[in-house]
Amino acid sequence: MTKRAALYLRQSKADDEGIDRQEERTRSLAAARGWTVAATFTDNDISASKPRGAATAWGRMLAMADRLDVVVAVDLDRIARSTRDLNTLIDHGLALVTVDGEIDLASADGELRASVLASVARFEVRRKSERQVRANSHRAAAGHWVGGRRPFGFEADGVTVRPAEADAVRQGFRDILTGIPLAAVARSWNEQGFVTGQQRQARSGHAGEPSPWTAQSVRLVLTNPRYVGLVRYRGEIMSTPAKWPAIVDDATYQGVQAILSDPSRRKPGRRPQALLTGLAVCGVAGCEATVHGGANTAQRLRTYRCRGSLGHISRKADPIDEFVEAVIVARLARPDARQLLAAPSTVDTTALHIEAVAIRERLAALAADFADGLLSRAQMLAGTERANARLAELDVALADAGKVDKLGELIAADDVREVWDGYSTDRRREIIRELARVVVHPVGRGTRTFRPESVVIDWLS
Template sequence: MARKVAIYTRISRDDEGEGLGVARQREDCERLVDLRGWSLAKIYEDNDVSAYKRNVRRPEFELMLSDLASGLIDGVVSYDLDRLARQPKDLERVIDVFDSRKRLTFATVTNDIDLSAADGRTMARVMVAFANKASHDSSRRIRRKHLELAMSGKSSGGPAPYGWQKDDPNKVDREAASHIRAAQKEILAGVRIGTIRRRWHEERLGHPREGTKRIAHHHLEHMLTNPRLCGYRTYHGEILLNDNGEPVTGEWETINTVKEWEAVCAAVAERKKGGTGAGRPVGRKYLLSGIARCGLCHTKIRGQINQRWQPGSKASKYSYQCSVVNGGCGKVGRVGEPVEDLIIDLVLEEQRKKAAEDGSPVEVRWPGEAEFQTVSDDIKALTAAANAREITVSSLLQVLPDLERRRDELKLERARFLRELKRAESIAEGIKNREDFRDLPIERQQSIILHSLSAVSIHPAGRGRRIFDPDLIEPIWRE
């Protein structure tokens, strides 16, 4: 009875995605199976999968080992030994299977190696060791090439990131760039990335990866905070610095200025910390939840659905109610829509008046700019002096860590300052009336309210009163 063997094919890179490399291996292996008079039971194929990288799992290789061990197949044919293994540990796993099952067959198109014999195993170990070294040397040369490209501000290849043209990754895609800048403004105005992600999915923005339904949250966050946006070159996820300690800039067109990019990164970082300072409310379903307070006990009031409401009914859909469960007195409540409409109108009117009083915008400068420039210049001068051997490296390292620490502190302060400045500029941009306001994401609505108000006090209406009285709604304006 003919032995049941399987074919294993693998190629590390399939840039065209057509599987031509593994197809050629399969044809040669099939001819060898026919010549030996074996029966082909199965074909295992790991296309575009590395056997050298330790963190890469080869699913078909794992399945092949399992089938060998369980007796479903009696041997393996591969084009060459390095197609099967480039890491010694993978070869040892194959040898362990050959130890557990005697008389297994292994053959390659290029040369035969008997893994059931000691001499064959020794030869296989030597060949895999050389293949591993060749992969290591190649990887080292590629890393060195990519580092050289990075230091010169060039791209290392690959598809153009979202925001740049597909056929020319050095030129900005104006339409995509406008979507990125609009999303960044929303972040500065308090909108969560999850909300932006849902909108991008509906509008089919961001080039989600093939086979996925929508863009992932961390992918969108990276798109909006990518150092490439302001021209910084990265290497292995970190901003690359030159010999003077300054960021390496790329040769592509930029979408943001450095200060704009720092402001967005600061806003994202602050939200990740979970803080909810002024102008940064947590996501809520109702506009005044946590902003409204009871006029009797001053406890925070939250919105709640009206259980009696039905579509088409005249009853209010939701209300703001002081709750005993939340530590309140339970004596104050008000239907939601009139209260919100009143507060929205008051806030928009106040912001219009303030804009008219301010007149033409005045350039606001960060107070720490002079100190930041001085510290940066000192670091640059000391580094240049050490490179020119005017001072010793030991002398440089005596003072450099403190200067770098102060520079990083000032950079963070600048980012926070710019974040607040940009947030104030964009918070009510483009809003003319209550309808425009209602069209905004709930996070941005809350940010606009908190930009002007610190709280809204709802006073009791008394028994039997049904007519909405705006005098019982007291806005607490920020000073």
């Protein structure tokens, strides 16, 4: 019976032997042996030293192993870089033949020879990886980018700023400081046409397309110290400043870190769609429940209703929203509006940053002195504890400085209404939350006109 052969082709680097050339050589070998080529499997830009899942050509080949007898590859490195891969082929009952020399996995001698060759290949992969890790560690310590996916806000070299994306990053930091949720930042970036550097997976139905922004991917950007001009490598922040420019200042960065690390932000539930959902409270005596948005489907009207009782309030939402927004805008347009803000910061953030850099360098020096035997373990631990305690104090001070004057942009505007109208609902909600407590009272039956006195706005400061 003629053997059924599968051609396995793989190319992981541009300078590898091309796929077309591999197919030509493996097909010639199959023809010379009189085998029927049942299928061809190609993994492009896939490393044999990394796991290959069911969605790869390797996975599809194993899935149809019961319809194959032998796998043909150019050489062993193309198909297996570990004894695990060889055992996988054996477990699936597949023989392996390479153009550069036959390996018979059905015999003990052939299995031993293949295992030795695979072990050597694995050794070479690990040695290369260790050299690469050491080289990357030295580069990171010197403030260089060690490569990878293009960082958002920068060109492919990881150093040159991409202006439009950098502006989006700055706005994202500002949004978080003013209370805008991560999901709203993601929507804004998506609406502006920005995409992540990651491709969508096959199960999404859009395989290969750029992934849109999500709250989680935005969080990864806004918690990355690269945007404040620092290098993070394998979880450690280097003491040497990065070779690329910072996109935001230290106070802004630390302020956002403090906000995003707050456990109270991780609350389940749907994002409010209406302006006053979860903000305004019911005005019925003794009821402190918030209102939520609803709809009168018969009249196609948005409404606000009390969460505590259906019989308390059910009112048209649009007139309430318009009134509250008008009062807020009028208050922010007054000359004394700045009194609503936190006191202006007198913190010298530049000095704090210089001190923080010096402490990080001191920590690196302590570690080096301990490794060289110049310090005892007790001395090293004592010095590290003091340095880390001061570094924590500096981080808190920088975070507080980043939270000051959240409404500065709005208050400084010549036309407050124009700026307000340009804000998203999420941002308007956070400004209202910052400034006032809104109480919505019920109105009598038959009331058809909006009564301003039925919506009370209590200023918080």
